[in-house]
Amino acid sequence: MLESDQLHATLDHVLRGQSDAFLVIVRAYGPGLRTYLGSQLFHLDDADDLAQETFIAAYRNLNTFRRGEDFGAWLRGIARNKLLRFFEQTNRRVVNLETFRREASNLLQGELEGAAAETKSEQLQAMLSCITKLPDRIRHVVRSLLDGSKAPALAEELKTTTGAVYQLQYRALGMLRECITRELADEH
């Protein structure tokens, strides 16, 4: 995210016609927006597409942003509308495995918005470093599930149960949060 002065200077440049300055905004707010959308969509590709649409809409309507308000929240407001429209358009072909996420993400809106507001860009950098510090077996589970492996297949590969695979993932998420907190506190 940008400091207030930096954001206003950048907005001024864009509004004066220096469109390339908008990339500064994309770089600063892109990771947080992708995380916000990625938390509610099954495929990251869909999240990226919506993030791009959000930035395009923001670019076209930049003059409607009221200075002094939270720019990240403004972007997420646009993104939320895009998300709802996406859900409407794809509801008919949504497969069972996505149903729970769609309904639950509706219920978690307030909490996810709160998490987004508190997320800083350096958390992504810290996350990368923290993933490499996970024990091998746990890291393998995290990466495999993110890569689309099914938990039962992973359980078979690791000679364990599906429940144990999910428990390893849950443990990993807790370890990652602790590690990020440590890294950002800049302590050892």
Place this chain on the structure above:
Amino acid sequence: MNTDLQDALIAWQGGELPAGRSDALLERLKTDADFRRELAEEVWTLSLTKVAQAPDPRWLALHEEIGLMESQFKVMDGGFEDSLMKTVRREPLRFVNAWWRWAATAAAVAVVMLSTMLLVRRGDTPITSGETLAVLVSGSAENASRAVGAGPVKVDRGQARLLFTHGVIVDIEGPADLQLLSLSRVICREGKLRTQVPKGAEGFCVETPRGAVTDLGTELGISVSRQGQTDVAVFEGQAELSVQIPGQEGMRTALLNVNEKAGFQSTTGEIRTIDRSDFLDTIQPQAPELKLPSDYSQRILAAKPVHYWRMNRHETSMIPNEIASAPSLLMVGGASIDADSYGRSSARFLGQAQPGVLHLEKPWQMPSAAHAVEFWFMADTMQQMSLAALTTTDDMRPHIALVEVNGKRPGEAAGAGILRYLLRWPPGHRDGMNLFSPKAAALPYQWHHVVAQQNEGRMQIYLDGRAIGPAITDAKPKGGDCILQLGCLEYRPEQALDKLRRPFSGRMAEVAIYDRLMTEKEIAEHAGRR
């Protein structure tokens, strides 16, 4: 882990649950705020994990919308970056001390001079705005490193190295025409590159005309001709090649394994095995010379330090103290004394490749009031590294004071070139009072003079003779036996060397400790400032 949370997380990821279970979980989510908060925390971490590991998206429609497609980002060369510099000239940063404005001016002048040394074409000089993505180091000229943000990097001839803040290294041989987009994306229109991508930075992507080479955690050679021919060799690991087929939406991809080579031609979209062997070797940027006056050691001795190690010689594994009867420093692991290419000896540290440390053979009785630590250092990586630490003699070596480079300042994404001075009392492994330099103040491949000092909890750090701080802490060090260690976060003699944390990579020289505060005048003199 409670069963509902586990099941909700399984359902969230599309896992199978018994009939009716999903509905029950949704009902609980409607009524139980704590449950919503817990699930949101898990879901957010999952998403953060996913995004952190994914490559940056290629948002072509957005680029087209803002007019960057046709000109291939050329609009950035002189537009926004120049304007920002004009803005900076008009409105100096409010929170920056006056001397940093002068430093910024001096740095801008230095950038122009260094660009000439690097043979960067006039008018294409990249100017950092916002985040520093990397440091550009000349392959041959001395003292030629500078921070670069998103923007063009051109090398007409000779070699250069880009050290990205997250550990990726890109060696470059000119003529080369690059555009830095982010930490994970670079456009290369022409040039020979060699990329080294460490664990955690997989997915680093070099975009070339109509194609892309994605480094999947490897060492690659990439050659891009002015005519659009891209050749790739995998020296370690794997890489993915992708090329747009002219006249259609299709994109051909190919996975290359170790020792495989292939090339693609932008005009045909074909990927073919190749036989060429003239890929760029890893380059070794030349470290600059530490230029000190011939009477430097006399000046230090005249300042009456309690310890002074010149680091210019050693006896077996001991570095002698220039102060009579004061203890030596012990060399451990990869730390050594050797001569650089200019013939000057200094302490050399090899970082993660061969961790090493220098530490006091006997404790020093730190005074209760003031102390100062002075040294010269030159880093050769962008990793967070510990330079000097004062710890107690306790087995766990809790810190009293610590000086680090490239550490993150809270609230910022990367710590490129940031110097940190930390004071902890009572001694410990957490908390404390910090002072941070501005970004890019202590870049690699440059010698820097450092003085870190405190008096009754009033801390100040001087970088190259210029003051940062003060910071004042109520937790004043009370003195007592302590150990000086150089080159890692904490060293315990029984510890395996490969477990050393934040090992320093670079050189260090002329280390002195004082039982008093140094004056601004003597600091400026020692740093070579008038």
